[in-house]
Amino acid sequence: MADGPNHQTQPWPGPSSRQPLDLHSTTRSPGEQQCDFAGPFSPGKRGRKNPNQPPILAMASRGGGARRTRPNVLVTGTPGTGKTTTCSLLADAVDLRHINIGDLVREKSLHDGWDEELECHIINEDLVCDELEDMMGEGGILVDYHGCDFFPERWFDLVVVLQTDNSILHDRLTSRGYMGAKLTNNIECEIFQMLLEEARESYKEEIVMPLRSDNVEDISRNVGTLTEWINNWRPSRS
Numbered sequence: 190m191a192d193g194p195n196h197q198t199q200p201w202p203g204p205s206s207r208q209p210l211d212l213h214s215t216t217r218s219p220g221e222q223q224c225d226f227a228g229p230f231s232p233g234k235r236g237r238k239n240p241n242q243p244p245i246l247a248m249a250s251r252g253g254g255a256r257r258t259r260p261n262v263l264v265t266g267t268p269g270t271g272k273t274t275t276c277s278l279l280a281d282a283v284d285l286r287h288i289n290i291g292d293l294v295r296e297k298s299l300h301d302g303w304d305e306e307l308e309c310h311i312i313n314e315d316l317v318c319d320e321l322e323d324m325m326g327e328g329g330i331l332v333d334y335h336g337c338d339f340f341p342e343r344w345f346d347l348v349v350v351l352q353t354d355n356s357i358l359h360d361r362l363t364s365r366g367y368m369g370a371k372l373t374n375n376i377e378c379e380i381f382q383m384l385l386e387e388a389r390e391s392y393k394e395e396i397v398m399p400l401r402s403d404n405v406e407d408i409s410r411n412v413g414t415l416t417e418w419i420n421n422w423r424p425s426r427s
């Protein structure tokens with residue numbers, strides 16, 4: 190699912206040739222729509238914490254985890270923080286299936302067309318969720334996306350938020366061809382830790398794991414940490 194260069198495990202894959210994800214969501218208000226930018230989005234809409242939901246239903250909605258024999262892990266973060274690189278290495282290490290949502294949307298046309306103004310695809314979140322539902326129920330999936338609030342909460346056992354120093358991220362995005370508002374928006378997204386906030390609003394805080402991703406050593410350490418976590422994971426008995 191990931192691009193060629195990021196499939197390598199050794200040595201360090203080097204600069205990525207992949208293109209920007211170029212997706213935004215129809216559920217976000219016009220002021221919030223950004224290309225490759227996870228903005229200050231509204232609280233989630235599907236399967237998320239719902240204060241009006243009776244406790245017993247909330248427990249049942251987490252029951253999907255009990256059916257899984259392998260965990261599902263979401264790796265999120267601002268574009269350029271290293272999600273695809275980390276997921277590619279991790280998927281090889283632990284034999285999870287890596288799903289890059291940007292690639293999936295383009296391959297299966299899970300979008301509502303092209304936004305001329307923002308120069309990006311308009312992701313159809315419902316189509317994405319429908320496409321993934323069955324495989325998420327089976328477990329063993331590593332999801333890679335620069336947003337996290339539209340997935341059902343019950344899907345994930347761990348939500349990793351990669352974070353990168355602003356100046357390092359600036360260089361990575363510039364070398365990817367980002368400029369102008371697209372560059373600024375993504376850097377601001379990182380400065381204000383929007384993905385971490387979105388993750389904490391959308392999932393139980395104890396399953397949200399922020400990890401630094403500034404350099405090669407960070408990637409190696411993160412892959413090691415996540416490999417250990419995944420290998421030690423056991424299905425819930427509840």
Ligand SMILES: Nc1ncnc2c1ncn2[C@@H]1O[C@H](COP(=O)(O)OP(=O)(O)O)[C@@H](O)[C@H]1O
Binds near residue numbers: 203402
């Ligand atoms: N921790 C890191 N250290 C050094 N380079 C990195 C790191 N993480 C990512 N990169 C590089 O930054 C670029 C973007 O990485 P990528 O994995 O595509 O990010 P994302 O999937 O979050 O958009 C790639 O050229 C990759 O090699």
